[in-house]
Amino acid sequence: MLSIDFRQIGIVAGKEFWDRIRNRWVLAVAVVFTVFALVIAYFGAAQQGAVGFRSIDVTIASLVSLVIYLIPLIALILGFDAIVGERERGSLDLLLTLPITRKELILGKYAGLAGALAFSTIAGFGAVGLILSPQLNLNALFHYAGFMGSAILLGFAFLSIAVMLSVFAADRTRASGLAIGTWFFFVLVFDLLLLGALVVTAGDYGGAIFPYLLLANPADVFRVLNVFSLDEVRTLYGLATVFPEALSNPATLGGVMLAWIVGPLAVAIWRFER
Amino acid sequence: MASNIVEARGATKDFGTVQAVKGVDLSIAAGELFGLIGHNGAGKSTLFKMMLGLIPITSGEILLDGEKVNGPRFRETRRKIGYLPENVVLYDNLTGIETLYFFADLKAVPRKDCPALLEKVGLSHAASRRVREYSKGMRQRLGFAQALLGTPRLLFLDEPTTGLDPGAIRDFYRILRELRDEGVTMVLTSHILAEIQERVDRLAIMEGGLIRATGTVQDLREGMNLPLTLEIAGGAGLAEQVARVLQGIAIESIEEAGSILHIRLPREAKMPALARLATLGDTMRDLHVREPSLEDVFFGYRN
Incomplete structure (x- = not known):
């Protein structure tokens, strides 16, 4: 077992991060977040015949729906190339003859990309937070910060999955296919399957484990994490009744999210080291 | 210290049922300019990758300066190695000097050494241009500068003159001779046999996963x-x-x-x-x- 040299991780991470700054990836994603969030904040209630900022809880609930679609997609696109891209271009062999271990290389790639993603998220949603701040009290700001923090964790989880796919995939084309497939599965299909199963069994089976199945999807963990921190939304969704108390604890949910970050990355390292 | 800087004993590599390298014994002395020749599929690329620790060895062992390349003294051993891959691929979005900085950082070589290396390979004028704008020959030279970072004791050069014009090839071998005078060991492959026969100290002919012959060009001629x-x-x-x-x-x-x-x-x-x-x-x-x-x-x- 070789020791980990954090300096080597830092060097790779620094390159990945600055690459994303320089090619304006970070800027582009931040602008997308800002624009979408502002549109949602001001026109989110247009269907109810009103425009303009309403309450932070309703805004966050709308943003949660946006983020669930957007962030996993962005994270998967950001990460799918990490290892397979170097391999396909031919630069991986050169990197691996240097005094860096495979573990350090993956961790460095991950850290750099995660940094870029976090930076975009903070800049994009932070800008909206600043714009909205005159209308927010301390409690609302706290909720908004919680939303941003969990959005970052959601990105980290899908980035971790993306890096894992990048290690397993034979080429970039397959890696991108796997990434898109992963997005479809977790963001579009997973909830439908759960709901379908629940309806088919008329709730006779699995009613008790249903909430726990949500933990098998980082996007759902993110949803639950945010929805449960908002009293107004909680009653709006009517979820309080079906959800076990143990799972409404933010620490538990945060722990599950952490597992979704560490798990795929650990598998990626294991596979890459073979 | 081992007098042979590269020592392979019974080095074997199986890919499933195919044996790509079949029990190769090879000793390369410190300070030698050693050529490895063989046609495509002879196993020389596989042997090269085994020596560099890029693919695991099925059986046998390879020691670089007395150490396994992926052994406990992994980092130390690798700092002694420079590698120029065939058709080297670098990062298009970085400039020449930034590319060297990145590899210098990973090899723990001071960044201030980088400009001199660019000078050595004749790329000073393009230091702040992006690699994207480099010609194939310029990329090859930048790759060579990268391999020279940290004054390695052992250089692995895979088809190093691919894409270089005759003048650049002459310059390249001039640098190799200078390096040999400084005591650097070099292992290079080439398919241009005429090019390396005047320039290597010894060479090995690989065929079908085996080394068929090893010696000076003269030894091999006389042997045949x-x-x-x-x-x-x-x-x-x-x-x-x-x-x-x-x-x-x-x-x-x-x-x-x-x-x-x-x-x-x-x-x-x-x-x-x-x-x-x-x-x-x-x-x-x-x-x-x-x-x-x-x-x-x-x-x-x-x-």
């Missing part, structure tokens, strides 16, 4: 006992006179091409033949002894 060719230029009646004086010497063939006579004869017949030809005097205007080329040797070992 391939015929030499004498090329003689002269005036009218040359052919008849040559045939007369060489009577009794085992000659394989005489061919006349224009005004030049090509005489193929076994190596041991060379000196007696030259002694007799010297008696021809003015009839013979010029004489040239042509050794079998590395190509001849190479194909000799293959067949």
Whole structure:
């Protein structure tokens, strides 16, 4: 077992991060977040015949729906190339003859990309937070910060999955296919399957484990994490009744999210080291 | 310290049922310029990757400066190595100097050493241009500068002159000679046999996953006992006179091409033949002894 040299991780991470700054990836994603969030904040209630900022809880609930679609997609696109891209271009062999271990290389790639993603998220949603701040009290700001923090964790989880796919995939084309497939599965299909199963069994089976199945999807963990921190939304969704108390604890949910970050990355390292 | 900087013993690599490298023994002494030749699929790339620790060895072992490349002294061993991959791929979005900085950081080499390396490979003028704008030859030179970071004791160069023009190839070998004078060991592969035969100290011929022969170019020629060719230029009646004086010497063939006579004869017949030809005097205007080329040797070992 070789020791980990954090300096080597830092060097790779620094390159990945600055690459994303320089090619304006970070800027582009931040602008997308800002624009979408502002549109949602001001026109989110247009269907109810009103425009303009309403309450932070309703805004966050709308943003949660946006983020669930957007962030996993962005994270998967950001990460799918990490290892397979170097391999396909031919630069991986050169990197691996240097005094860096495979573990350090993956961790460095991950850290750099995660940094870029976090930076975009903070800049994009932070800008909206600043714009909205005159209308927010301390409690609302706290909720908004919680939303941003969990959005970052959601990105980290899908980035971790993306890096894992990048290690397993034979080429970039397959890696991108796997990434898109992963997005479809977790963001579009997973909830439908759960709901379908629940309806088919008329709730006779699995009613008790249903909430726990949500933990098998980082996007759902993110949803639950945010929805449960908002009293107004909680009653709006009517979820309080079906959800076990143990799972409404933010620490538990945060722990599950952490597992979704560490798990795929650990598998990626294991596979890459073979 | 081991006197052999590269030591392979029974190094074997299986890919499923295919044995790509079949128990190779190879010793390369410190300070040698060593060539590895073989056609595609002979196993030289696989052996190269095994030496560099890029693919695990199925059985046997390879030691670099007495250490396994992926062993406990992993980082130390790798800091001694420079590697130039075939058709080196670098990062298009970085400039030349940034590329070197990145690799220098990973090798724990001070960044201030980088400009001198760019100078050495003749890329100073393009230091702040993006690699995207580099020609193939410039990329190859930048890759070479990268391999030289941290004054490695052992350089692995895979088809290093691909994409270089003749002038650049000459410069490249000049740098290799300088490095050898500094005591650097170099292992290089090439498919341009004529190019490396004048330039390596020793070479190994690989075929079918095995090393068929190892030695100096001269050793290999003598080992194969391939015929030499004498090329003689002269005036009218040359052919008849040559045939007369060489009577009794085992000659394989005489061919006349224009005004030049090509005489193929076994190596041991060379000196007696030259002694007799010297008696021809003015009839013979010029004489040239042509050794079998590395190509001849190479194909000799293959067949």
